[in-house]
Amino acid sequence: MENSYRYFENKDCEYYPCHKGTEHLNCLFCYCPLYNLEKCPGNPSYKEKDGRLIKICTGCTFPHNAENYDVIMEYLKK
Numbered sequence: 001m002e003n004s005y006r007y008f009e010n011k012d013c014e015y016y017p018c019h020k021g022t023e024h025l026n027c028l029f030c031y032c033p034l035y036n037l038e039k040c041p042g043n044p045s046y047k048e049k050d051g052r053l054i055k056i057c058t059g060c061t062f063p064h065n066a067e068n069y070d071v072i073m074e075y076l077k078k
Contacts, residue, residue, distance in 0.1 A: 006069045019061045029063035034075055041071055 010016060010027045017025055034040040035057060042062030046053045062068055 007066045019059075019064060022061050022064065024066070025061070025064040026066050026069070027064070028069075029072060032057055032060070032063045033072060034063065037075065041068070041075070 006028070007026050008028045009024060013027065016027070018030070019025065032040075032042070034042065035055065040062075042057065042060040044055045044057045044060050047056055048054070063072060
């Protein structure tokens, strides 16, 4: 997919690829805008620390898949 307002791939980034095993990554949502949602469409894991659950998204590639742009935008509109 070509760089656009829906998709941007920055292969020059020092952290690229941020997730191993994924051929193309949408860097538009480098920092997931859904992180603060208790229930998001991605696949985070959780760790308990000091009696609190901490959301861990390092294994989640949901915001980096180009086909998920519309889903993310719908969540942000809510």
